[in-house]
Amino acid sequence: MIKLKYKKKICIFTTSRADYGLLKNFIIKLGNSRYLEKYLVVTGSHLSKNKGNTIREIIEDNIKIYKTIDIKIKSDKPIEISKSMSIGLHKFTNCILNLKPDIIVVLGDRIELIPICYSAMLLNIPIAHFNGGELTEGVMDEAVRHSVTKLSHIHFVANEIYRKRLLRMGENPKKVFSIGGTSIDNAKSIKLLNRKSLQNKINFHFKKKNFLVTYHPVTLDINKSKREIAHLLKALSSYNDYGIIFTGNNIDPNGSFINDQISKFVKKNKNSIQIESLGHKIYLSTLNLCDVLIGNSSSGILEAPYFKKPVVNIGERQKGRLKSINIISCGSSYKDITGSIKKSLSSKFKLKLKNFKNYYGNGIASIKAIKILEKINFSKLIKKKFYE
Numbered sequence: 001m002i003k004l005k006y007k008k009k010i011c012i013f014t015t016s017r018a019d020y021g022l023l024k025n026f027i028i029k030l031g032n033s034r035y036l037e038k039y040l041v042v043t044g045s046h047l048s049k050n051k052g053n054t055i056r057e058i059i060e061d062n063i064k065i066y067k068t069i070d071i072k073i074k075s076d077k078p079i080e081i082s083k084s085m086s087i088g089l090h091k092f093t094n095c096i097l098n099l100k101p102d103i104i105v106v107l108g109d110r111i112e113l114i115p116i117c118y119s120a121m122l123l124n125i126p127i128a129h130f131n132g133g134e135l136t137e138g139v140m141d142e143a144v145r146h147s148v149t150k151l152s153h154i155h156f157v158a159n160e161i162y163r164k165r166l167l168r169m170g171e172n173p174k175k176v177f178s179i180g181g182t183s184i185d186n187a188k189s190i191k192l193l194n195r196k197s198l199q200n201k202i203n204f205h206f207k208k209k210n211f212l213v214t215y216h217p218v219t220l221d222i223n224k225s226k227r228e229i230a231h232l233l234k235a236l237s238s239y240n241d242y243g244i245i246f247t248g249n250n251i252d253p254n255g256s257f258i259n260d261q262i263s264k265f266v267k268k269n270k271n272s273i274q275i276e277s278l279g280h281k282i283y284l285s286t287l288n289l290c291d292v293l294i295g296n297s298s299s300g301i302l303e304a305p306y307f308k309k310p311v312v313n314i315g316e317r318q319k320g321r322l323k324s325i326n327i328i329s330c331g332s333s334y335k336d337i338t339g340s341i342k343k344s345l346s347s348k349f350k351l352k353l354k355n356f357k358n359y360y361g362n363g364i365a366s367i368k369a370i371k372i373l374e375k376i377n378f379s380k381l382i383k384k385k386f387y388e
Contacts, residue, residue, distance in 0.1 A: 007033075007034075007035060007036055007037035008035060008036050008037065008102040008103070008373075008378060009037055009039060009099065009100070009101040009102045009103075010030060010036050010037065010038050010039065010101065010102070010103055010104075010105060010373065011039045011041060011066070011096065011099055011101035011103070011104045011105065012026075012027060012030075012038060012039070012040050012041065012104070012105040012106075013041045013043065013092075013104060013105070013106050013112075013113075013116050014040065014041070014042055014043070014044075014046065014058070014107075015043055015044030015045065015046070015110045015112040015113065015116075016044050016045045016046060016054070016110055016112075017045070017046070017054040017057065017277055017279065017280065018108065018110070018298070019106075019107045019108045019110060020046070020054070020057070020058060020280065021183075021186060021280035021283070022107055022108070022130070022131070022181075022182045022183055022186065022302075023105075023107050023130070023182065024061065024063075024186055024280065025182060025185040025186045025189050025366045026105075026130075026182055026185070026365075026366040026369060026370070027040060027063055028061075028063065029366050029367060029370055030370055033370055033374060035374040036370065036373060036374060039066040039067075039099060039101060040058075040063060040064065040065050040066050041065075041066055041067050041068075041069060041095060042055055042058060042065050042067070042068045042069070043068065043069040043070070043071060043088065043092075043112060043116075044071065044073065044110065044112045045073060046058070046068075047068060047070045047073075048073050050276070053277075054277050054279065055068065056279075057279040057280065057281075066099070067095055067099075069088070069091045069092065069095060071084045071085070071087045071088040071091065071112070072084055072087050075256065076249075076252060076254065076255040076256050081111065084112075085111065085112070085114065085115050086115075088112060088115040088116070089115035089118060089119060092115055092116050092119040093119040093122060093123065095119075096119050096120055096123050096125055097123060101125060102125075102126075102378045102379075103125065103126045103127065103128055103153075103154075103373070103378045103381075104116070104117075104120050104125055104126075104127050104128070105127075105128045105129075105130070106127065106128075106129055106130070106148065106152075107129070107130035107131055107182070108130065108131050108141075108145070109131070109134075109136070109141035109142070109144045109145035109148070110141070110144070111140070111141075111144055113144060113148050114144060114147060114148070117147075117148055117151040117152070118151070120151075121151055124382050126152075126153040126154070126378050126381035126382055127148075127151055127152040127153055127154070128152065128153070128154040128155075128156065128369075128373065129148050129149060129152035129154070129155055129156070130156045130182060130369070131145070131156075131157070131158060131181075131182075132145060132146075132148065132149040132152070132155050132156075132157055132162065132166055133149070133155070133157045133159075133161075133162030133163060133164075133165040133166045133169075134157075134158070134162055134320070134321055135319065135320025135321055136298075136317060136318055136319065136320060136321060137316055137319040137320045138218045138221070138296075138315060138316030138317040138318070138319050139216075139217075139218060139252075139317050142320075146169070149166060149169060149171065150169070153175060153381040153382070153384060154175050154177075154372075154373075154376065154381065155171060155175060155176040155177065156177050156179050156365070156368075156369050156372075157176060157177065157178050157179070158178075158179075158180060158181035158182075158183075158302075158359070158360050158361065158365070159178060159180075159181075159322060159359050159360065159361075160178045161322060162178070163176050163177075163178040167387070170386035170387050170388070171387065172384070172385075172387055173387065175381075177368070177369070177372055179361070179365040179368040179369055179372075180360055180361015180362060180363070180364065180365040180368070181302055181360030181361050181365055182365045182366055182369075183299075183302035183303045183306070183360055184302075184303075184306055184358070184360050184361050184362065184363045184365065185363050185364065185365050185366045186280065186284075186303075187284060187303050187306040187307070187363075188306070188363040189363075190280070190281050190284055191281075192281070192284060192285040192288050193281070193282065193285040195289055198282065198285050198286060198289060201282055202245070202273065202275060202278070202282065202286070203273075204243065204245065204273045205243070206243045206289065207241060207242055207243035207271065208241070209241075209242050209243070209291045209345075210242060210243035210244070210245065210289070210290045210291055211236070211239065211242055211243070211244045211245070211290060211291065211292050211293075211294050212245050212247070212286050212287055212290040212292075212293045212294070213232075213236070213244060213245065213246045213247070213293075213294045213295050214246075214247045214293065214294075214295040214296075214297035214299060214300075215228070215229060215232060215246075215249075215258060215262075215294075215295035215296055215297070215314070216249050216252060216255070216258070216295070216296055216297060216317060217249065217252045217254040217255050217257075217258055218296070218315055218316060218317050221316075222254045224315065224316075224332060225254055225257075225258065226254075226257065227332055228296075228314055228315050228332045229258050229261050229262075230261070231332060231333060231334040231337055232294070232295075232314060232337055233261060233262070233265045234334055235334060235337045235338045235341060236265070236269075236272075236294075237265070237269065238338070239271075239341075240269070240271055241271070242271060242291075243271055243272070244269070244271060244272035244273070245272070245273055245275065245286055245290070246262045246265075246266065246272065246273065246274040246275070247275060247276075247277070247278055247283065247297075248274070248275065248276035248277055259274075262274050283299070284303065284307075287299070287303065287304060287307055287309060288307050288309075290309070291309075291310070291345065292309065292310045292311070292312060292341065292344045292345065293309055293310070293311045293312070294311075294312045294314070294341065295312075295313075295314060296313060296314050296315055296317035296318055297318075298318060298321070300313050300318070300327060301313070301318055301321045301322075301323060301327065302360055304326060304327070305324040305326050305327075305356075305358045305359075305360070306358065306360075308326060308353045308354070308356075309326060309353075310326055310328065310344035310345070310349060310350065310353065311326055311327045311328065311344070312328050312330060312337070312340045312341055312344050313327050313328065313329045313330070314330055314331075314332065314336075314337060314340075315331070315332045322359040323359075324356055324357060324358055324359060325352055325353070325356045325357075326352075326353050326356065328340045328343055328344055328349075
């Protein structure tokens with residue numbers, strides 16, 4: 001352990017409910033470190049009223065916020081997203097310049113990470129990145145994730161397969177750490193709501209059987225997204241005796257179209273509800289109590305296995321990620337989706353889920369990451385070379 005007269009400054013950026021949910025346990029445990037001092041910067045869709053103002057979840061968790069940065073996200077149109085990113089680049093650079101952190105920490109593949117990491121690069125501040133090395137071939141997140149990898153200096157990956165992928169990308173083997181997934185940390189640490197409390201929270205009465213539906217746009221093929229959501233909603237219309245809980249989209253191109261289609265469905269089908277943002281605790285509680293998770297969300301890949309829940313994973317958004325046997329991947333057609341939902345509800349399939357391999361660790365990823373950060377000399381990270 002390097003002996004320091006002061007704590008090293010760790011600046012964590014959270015851009016949405018998605019990365020906050022995966023970073024939450026890490027942020028909390030970071031507060032117990034004798035060597036690291038955390039500074040949380042909240043930005044992106046956390047500050048958007050249209051996306052549920054999810055900063056409230058952070059405040060309710062009693063986590064101290066160092067700074068909020070509003071990048072003026074007005075819509076999911078590419079030109080508006082581009083404007084937001086340019087605003088972000090200027091504001092993120094000022095924030096990092098004023099704080100002078102020893103390192104910044106980011107997770108995942110949201111587009112906001114590009115201006116955040118570029119700002120850090122301009123100021124010679126090293127970057128630690130969670131969840132690199134993964135594949136999501138159906139969305140632009142794929143390009144963002146790999147770009148952030150090349151801008152980063154320390155890598156915390158969820159699986160040894162992902163670690164080897166980063167080594168093939170030329171990253172320093174001594175700086176790529178396979179620690180497991182923080183998704184399991186959070187699932188294990190959160191005290192879930194019981195059925196009655198959850199129903200009161202979301203103002204929805206559960207049926208005997210229920211679906212949680214989380215569907216995001218396939219950003220590399222907008223027309224495909226439109227076909228997929230139409231086929232999915234048609235398939236769900238057959239389940240009148242099921243409760244159906246829809247969650248909102250991230251700020252991705254075409255997200256508003258998806259939300260509008262879901263809204264029309266909910267108006268016609270009184271057994272369903274649409275909630276823009278459940279928050280991580282309520283989302284996991286809903287996942288725990290529902291019979292099947294349907295859609296194309298990473299939560300089906302990362303968190304549903306912990307709860308041993310069947311997942312119907314539609315289309316190519318999550319193509320390339322390691323998938324446990326609880327996940328039924330299917331095509332985009334109505335026939336594919338209906339067949340997969342039917343399979344997920346079968347006794348034969350559920351029997352398989354009593355004991356299976358989870359690819360994302362045992363719930364101590366955050367502790368591992370903190371111990372690694374405590375030992376590393378950040379001042380020697382900036383100069384990177386490509387490792388053959």
